[in-house]
Structure formats: structure tokens, C-alpha cells
Amino acid sequence: MLTPGTELASLTPDIPNRPYKQVARAQAQQRTREALMDAALGEFFEGSWEKASLETLASTAGVTKQTLLRHFGSKDGLLMQALAGRGAELVNQRWSAPRGDVEGAVNNVLDHYEEWGERSLRIGAWLQSGPPALAQLSLAARQLHYNWVDYAFGPQLEHLEGQERVRCRAALIVLCDVQTWWLLSNGLGFERSAILATLTNAIERLLAEKRE
Numbered sequence: 001m002l003t004p005g006t007e008l009a010s011l012t013p014d015i016p017n018r019p020y021k022q023v024a025r026a027q028a029q030q031r032t033r034e035a036l037m038d039a040a041l042g043e044f045f046e047g048s049w050e051k052a053s054l055e056t057l058a059s060t061a062g063v064t065k066q067t068l069l070r071h072f073g074s075k076d077g078l079l080m081q082a083l084a085g086r087g088a089e090l091v092n093q094r095w096s097a098p099r100g101d102v103e104g105a106v107n108n109v110l111d112h113y114e115e116w117g118e119r120s121l122r123i124g125a126w127l128q129s130g131p132p133a134l135a136q137l138s139l140a141a142r143q144l145h146y147n148w149v150d151y152a153f154g155p156q157l158e159h160l161e162g163q164e165r166v167r168c169r170a171a172l173i174v175l176c177d178v179q180t181w182w183l184l185s186n187g188l189g190f191e192r193s194a195i196l197a198t199l200t201n202a203i204e205r206l207l208a209e210k211r212e
């Protein structure tokens with residue numbers, strides 16, 4: 001029985017607010033995860049990952065060490081998920097290349113290397129000597145590049161068979177590799193336009209030979 005002055009709203013179950021609260025909580029947790037992953041990538045790309053403590057990473061993200069461990073389990077677990085997240089972005093960018101278009105494919109890979117090339121080299125070098133749990137990321141990155149070559153140059157490769165296809169594919173992998181880009185851009189000091197022309201011409205000549 002209601003007494004005078006009782007607010008009806010105070011007797012109403014909080015059911016309509018529960019979905020909203022659940023969504024808000026999920027969004028807050030996602031922001032926490034993103035902040036922790038950003039902190040991890042920042043330390044990693046600055047070359048200070050091995051020295052970074054759990055407390056430092058958590059503090060940078062504005063959370064506690066316990067929160068970090070609750071979300072990712074360990075320091076290496078945090079880095080693996082952070083790099084995997086960036087890997088998903090990489091796949092979207094690389095697979096936007098126009099299939100069968102040599103110059104378009106080279107432009108696509110140069111866009112990627114200009115943003116991530118030096119970081120990719122650092123990742124590869126560190127993962128090879130880093131914790132075994134992270135070695136799989138190096139292998140995954142390498143396989144991603146191979147798969148991209150199959151995708152981008154699929155129309156040119158599909159008519160080749162046996163060792164001829166194997167050798168042509170291998171040459172394309174090397175020509176489009178980050179090490180090749182680094183040698184041209186840093187070792188030889190080529191501007192982007194010169195790198196684009198050099199790689200495009202080399203690939204077109206390679207493919208023309210296979211059509212003869």
C-alpha cells in the first residue's frame with residue numbers, strides 16, 4: 001500500500017535501464033582494452049617493450065595492473081592481441097589493392113610500407129629473438145605477404161604451372177617485400193616515384209617473359 005509522498009518511480013523495477021547499463025559497461029571495457037593495446041604498441045614501436053613493466057603499461061592506459069591481467073592474462077598476451085588487432089587493419093588495407101593491376105598493387109604495398117615498413121622490420125627482428133609465444137606472429141605476417149601476392153597477381157599467375165609458377169611467385173614475393181622497399185628507399189635513397197617505377201617495370205618485365 002502506497003503511503004503519501006511515495007514516488008511511483010522508486011517502486012518501478014529497473015528493467016528498462018539494464019540493457020543500457022550493460023551496453024555502457026561493455027563500451028567501457030572495450031575502451032579499456034584499446035587503451036591498454038595502444039600503450040603496448042607505443043612501448044613496442046619505441047623499442048622499449050622488454051623494459052616496460054606491467055605497472056608502466058597499466059599506468060599509461062589509466063588502469064591498474066590487475067585490470068591489465070584480467071583482460072589479457074600477461075604482458076605477452078597483451079602484445080599479441082595488440083599486434084593481431086593491427087594485423088586486421090593491415091589485411092583490410094592490403095586487400096584493397098586492385099587485383100591484376102601491377103602499378104595499382106605496387107602503389108598499395110608502398111602505401112603500407114611508408115606507414116608501417118620500418119615498424120614491420122623492427123617487429124620481424126624482435127619476434128625472431130623474442131619470446132617463443134610471439135614467434136607465430138612473425139610467421140603469420142610472412143604468410144600474409146605471400147597470400148597478398150597470390151591475390152594481387154592471381155590473374156597473371158593462374159596460367160602458369162609447376163616450377164615456372166613457383167619461381168615467378170617467389171620473384172614477386174621478393175620484389176614486393178619490405179626489405180626490397182627499404183633497400184630502395186633508405187639504402188639507395190629513391191623517392192616514391194622512382195621506387196614505383198622501378199618495381200612496376202621489374203614486375204611487368206617478369207610477367208611479360210612468362211607470357212612469351
